[in-house]
Amino acid sequence: LDWEKIRADFPILQLKIDGKPLIYLDNAASSQMPQQVIDRLVRYQTTQHANINRAVHYLSEVATLEYHNARCKLQQFINAREDREVIFTSGTTDSINLVMHGYGRKFIKAGDEIILTTLEHHSNIVPWQMLANEKGAIIRVVPINDNGELEVDEYEKLFNERTKFVGLIHVSNALGTINPIKRMIDFAHRHSVPVLIDGAQAAPHIPIDVQALDCDFYAFSAHKLCGPTGVGILYGKATLLEAMQPFKGGGDMISSVTFEKTTYNTIPHKFEAGTPPIAAAIGFGAAIDYLMNIGIEHIAAYESGLLEYATGCLGEMPGVTIIGTAAEKTAVISFTIDGVHPHDVGTILNQDGIAVRTGHHCAQPIMQRFNVPATSRASFAFYNKKTEVDALVAGIKTVQKIFL
Amino acid sequence: MHTNSLYQEVILDHNRKPRNYGKLDHANHHAVGHNPLCGDRLDITLQLDGDQINNIAFQGESCAICKASASMMTTAVKGKSRADAETLIHEFRELATGKLDINQPHHLGRLTVFSGIRDLPTRVKCAILPWHTLHAALNSIANASTESAESAPPMADNA
Numbered sequence: 001l002d003w004e005k006i007r008a009d010f011p012i013l014q015l016k017i018d019g020k021p022l023i024y025l026d027n028a029a030s031s032q033m034p035q036q037v038i039d040r041l042v043r044y045q046t047t048q049h050a051n052i053n054r055a056v057h058y059l060s061e062v063a064t065l066e067y068h069n070a071r072c073k074l075q076q077f078i079n080a081r082e083d084r085e086v087i088f089t090s091g092t093t094d095s096i097n098l099v100m101h102g103y104g105r106k107f108i109k110a111g112d113e114i115i116l117t118t119l120e121h122h123s124n125i126v127p128w129q130m131l132a133n134e135k136g137a138i139i140r141v142v143p144i145n146d147n148g149e150l151e152v153d154e155y156e157k158l159f160n161e162r163t164k165f166v167g168l169i170h171v172s173n174a175l176g177t178i179n180p181i182k183r184m185i186d187f188a189h190r191h192s193v194p195v196l197i198d199g200a201q202a203a204p205h206i207p208i209d210v211q212a213l214d215c216d217f218y219a220f221s222a223h224k225l226c227g228p229t230g231v232g233i234l235y236g237k238a239t240l241l242e243a244m245q246p247f248k249g250g251g252d253m254i255s256s257v258t259f260e261k262t263t264y265n266t267i268p269h270k271f272e273a274g275t276p277p278i279a280a281a282i283g284f285g286a287a288i289d290y291l292m293n294i295g296i297e298h299i300a301a302y303e304s305g306l307l308e309y310a311t312g313c314l315g316e317m318p319g320v321t322i323i324g325t326a327a328e329k330t331a332v333i334s335f336t337i338d339g340v341h342p343h344d345v346g347t348i349l350n351q352d353g354i355a356v357r358t359g360h361h362c363a364q365p366i367m368q369r370f371n372v373p374a375t376s377r378a379s380f381a382f383y384n385k386k387t388e389v390d391a392l393v394a395g396i397k398t399v400q401k402i403f404l
Numbered sequence: 405m406h407t408n409s410l411y412q413e414v415i416l417d418h419n420r421k422p423r424n425y426g427k428l429d430h431a432n433h434h435a436v437g438h439n440p441l442c443g444d445r446l447d448i449t450l451q452l453d454g455d456q457i458n459n460i461a462f463q464g465e466s467c468a469i470c471k472a473s474a475s476m477m478t479t480a481v482k483g484k485s486r487a488d489a490e491t492l493i494h495e496f497r498e499l500a501t502g503k504l505d506i507n508q509p510h511h512l513g514r515l516t517v518f519s520g521i522r523d524l525p526t527r528v529k530c531a532i533l534p535w536h537t538l539h540a541a542l543n544s545i546a547n548a549s550t551e552s553a554e555s556a557p558p559m560a561d562n563a
Binding site: 360 | 530
């Protein structure tokens with residue numbers, strides 16, 4: 001594969017920031033969009049746009065078909081059994097909230113226990129806290145070790161007859177740790193407990209097979225997969241989705257409405273009330289085509305090379321500490337610099353055109369575990385290159401010089 | 405972007421050796437400032453004698469911009485009247501949000517080294533937090549937050 005040629009697909013990477021070439025290392029927050037996806041959005045808006053599932057006119061039929069095709073691409077991407085198991089949402093957060101409302105509020109009761117982990121993003125903590133507060137349920141938390149890896153033995157010890165749900169992040173957004181989710185799903189299933197996987201950080205970097213994983217729910221967002229913002233999916237096993245109550249009420253999610261009684265539509269429509277983000281979903285489909293054309297396994301191998309190189313470079317810098325040193329990681333490096341607050345690091349790196357994330361990464365329990373207020377995080381994509389790692393190293397040296 | 409002009413020696417110096425750092429034993433006014441977006445936390449104690457700020461100290465965990473702003477603020481308001489301090493608070497906020505014309509008369513003196521912050525909207529709160537917290541302390545409000553309207557006079561924009 002010609003990675004330079006692939007990189008050239010991303011027009012935004014030609015930008016100059018204050019005269020310096022953009023070095024975009026904030027891919028865990030949001031990835032950039034290749035020209036192929038931009039073109040697809042333009043083609044949709046210029047020749048295919050109408051509302052879907054409604055009118056009999058030409059444009060509505062085209063838009064409905066293209067929206068459906070996008071769903072099928074997602075189905076293939078995660079190897080779901082059926083396309084109706086793929087629900088379009090506004091993103092990972094929306095997907096998790098859908099499960100909380102649709103499954104949690106119907107099936108979780110006072111005294112029931114929900115297992116989460118220290119590595120969860122706030123979006124897989126807060127909805128479950130809201131549910132726990134409403135129902136009188138209890139949240140149990142899986143600890144991590146000093147490398148930022150889940151203590152799976154402790155996870156297994158948390159199970160008892162009151163355990164009713166597991167919410168588990170596939171890859172930590174703050175540290176890059178890849179969790180052994182297959183083993184953890186299998187263990188939960190031995191106790192007949194369903195598992196939701198937050199795959200926001202995994203789907204862009206690891207091939208996902210929901211049938212092999214046997215997870216009950218899997219959620220991720222388009223904008224971390226070279227697609228548009230405002231759309232994501234929830235995969236759910238058809239039997240579970242059918243048993244759940246709707247999340248949002250409105251048009252499209254019904255089959256008949258009278259003031260006395262409403263009958264809900266079949267899945268996936270039951271969970272897609274109102275006009276969905278049609279353009280974004282079709283763009284998502286184009287992004288999936290783009291990524292599958294390169295091959296997620298090739299992306300994973302290339303990024304793993306970048307991670308190894310960057311870990312080597314940053315690891316030997318005096319005064320730099322890498323937070324999160326799990327054996328299995330995606331290309332994310334969270335780090336601190338002695339005596340310098342991460343926000344100052346971010347501002348000074350920005351001066352060299354380098355975009356990193358600084359802060360708590362919506363994962364405050366992890367920051368507390370490592371006893372740091374915040375970190376700087378460089379997160380790589382397949383369009384990054386080693387010379388950009390070198391630029392990051394030079395940028396960190398500049399920071400250290402300023403704060404000497 | 406004027407990052408170079410922001411991390412000037414005077415700011416780096418106040419970050420390295422913050423003035424009036426610590427906690428006053430006999431403070432009669434006290435407030436804790438918090439920026440929940442970045443986790444910065446600042447503790448301000450002061451002795452107000454009648455209308456005059458006789459002594460002031462600060463401590464906390466924060467970035468260089470916030471710490472230097474707090475350090476320079478304490479030196480600027482020590483010995484000043486409450487009204488003068490409130491004027492500085494107002495002017496500093498206007499400076500940080502890019503609304504102050506520094507060519508017009510003002511009382512900020514060396515504090516104008518923070519003028520570059522207006523080009524970095526995500527960092528404006530770092531510079532303003534100490535001033536927020538001082539305002540809260542002067543008005544006997546125990547907690548100040550960059551995300552709460554109650555503890556501070558309203559800010560134009562959402563800087």
